[in-house]
Amino acid sequence: MRRALWLLAVLAMQPAQAATERVGSLGGIAVIDRLDVADLPAGQTQRFWFRAGDSQIGQDWLVPVIVVKGARPGPRLLVTAGIHGDELNGIDVIHQLVRGLAPADLAGTLVAVPGLNTPGLLRSTREFTPDYSHASPNLNREMPGDENGDGVEHYAGRLWHRLLRPNADEAVDLHTQSRGTAYVLYAFASTPRAQRMANLMGPDVIKLDTGEKGALENELVRDGVPAITLELGTPEVFNPEMVRRGLAGLHNLMREKGMIAGAVVEPKGVFTGNRLAVVRAPRGGWARLLVPLGGMARKGEPVATMADAFGRITDTLLAPESGRISASFTDPRRERGSTIVRIIHMSDAPECREGC
Numbered sequence: 001m002r003r004a005l006w007l008l009a010v011l012a013m014q015p016a017q018a019a020t021e022r023v024g025s026l027g028g029i030a031v032i033d034r035l036d037v038a039d040l041p042a043g044q045t046q047r048f049w050f051r052a053g054d055s056q057i058g059q060d061w062l063v064p065v066i067v068v069k070g071a072r073p074g075p076r077l078l079v080t081a082g083i084h085g086d087e088l089n090g091i092d093v094i095h096q097l098v099r100g101l102a103p104a105d106l107a108g109t110l111v112a113v114p115g116l117n118t119p120g121l122l123r124s125t126r127e128f129t130p131d132y133s134h135a136s137p138n139l140n141r142e143m144p145g146d147e148n149g150d151g152v153e154h155y156a157g158r159l160w161h162r163l164l165r166p167n168a169d170e171a172v173d174l175h176t177q178s179r180g181t182a183y184v185l186y187a188f189a190s191t192p193r194a195q196r197m198a199n200l201m202g203p204d205v206i207k208l209d210t211g212e213k214g215a216l217e218n219e220l221v222r223d224g225v226p227a228i229t230l231e232l233g234t235p236e237v238f239n240p241e242m243v244r245r246g247l248a249g250l251h252n253l254m255r256e257k258g259m260i261a262g263a264v265v266e267p268k269g270v271f272t273g274n275r276l277a278v279v280r281a282p283r284g285g286w287a288r289l290l291v292p293l294g295g296m297a298r299k300g301e302p303v304a305t306m307a308d309a310f311g312r313i314t315d316t317l318l319a320p321e322s323g324r325i326s327a328s329f330t331d332p333r334r335e336r337g338s339t340i341v342r343i344i345h346m347s348d349a350p351e352c353r354e355g356c
């Protein structure tokens with residue numbers, strides 16, 4: 001009895017359980033300051049505006065959130081897109097995923113955020129650009145942020161502590177290459193479980209990678225949440241083929257996790273590498289690709305040429321390593337030092353075992 005009373009007293013001293021904090025509504029959509037999917041009813045799809053921060057015109061930066069809570073219990077899968085504001089394919093992937101997903105057929109919860117970087121999306125910039133007077137930081141290097149900080153730290157901190165981390169058992173963060181360049185379907189993975197998740201997405205290439213400080217994927221992994229970054233082609237577009245493949249990959253991952261019914265597909269022909277060789281423009285000018293994106297480059301053989309303003313060839317660029325072309329330019333106007341191709345390969349150097 002005494003022990004039970006002591007236990008009750010200890011429990012009473014615990015801080016209140018995090019719960020969804022509703023602060024109003026906008027167009028019939030609840031506006032929230034915090035999300036805890038545990039207190040949402042099962043078997044429903046719900047949409048929210050999450051308040052990620054306040055803008056310089058005194059209005060909230062709102063981030064759309066969709067929660068599909070299955071009729072049956074199961075894991076929470078977090079799928080995010082648009083942390084870089086010009087990388088759009090993942091937004092269409094999420095929209096299509098949610099449109100096709102019936103809560104009655106789902107075990108567990110899909111937490112989907114189709115557009116994390118509201119200021120960047122408005123300006124179509126990779127960076128977090130709340131206004132013109134500040135440097136433009138990379139929101140995907142700012143996690144877990146600081147709710148008590150200013151600017152991007154505050155925005156990242158609210159996202160991390162109030163929306164993303166508390167509602168994720170596993171996570172997929174959807175990206176594309178940067179402006180003027182393209183990726184094949186490309187996954188970053190840093191742990192055995194992340195490699196399995198990456199493989200289930202059916203990418204062309206998996207890059208073993210120890211990660212970047214402050215990246216959503218890597219900070220989730222450090223905090224015990226298996227996560228991958230998935231790169232879907234080119235920025236600023238909805239590319240039907242990349243979106244179709246991203247959607248198919250997420251369905252496959254959800255089948256493997258037992259969230260939806262169906263047989264898991266074991267993808268074939270996935271190229272896994274641990275090191276990148278980057279070929280850069282030695283001078284400004286016009287680039288032509290000689291090996292297509294996704295093709296195999298051979299060490300010492302030409303991958304691209306550069307021409308001057310009159311079309312005269314100034315450089316023939318050779319592959320420094322044999323491997324798969326995982327990224328290439330799409331805009332032939334190349335500044336000195338900008339990316340021509342990235343060649344992914346498997347290095348047997350000990351320091352590259354988990355990616356370098």
Ligand SMILES: [Zn+2]
Nearest residue numbers: 084087175176
């Ligand atoms: Zn990105």
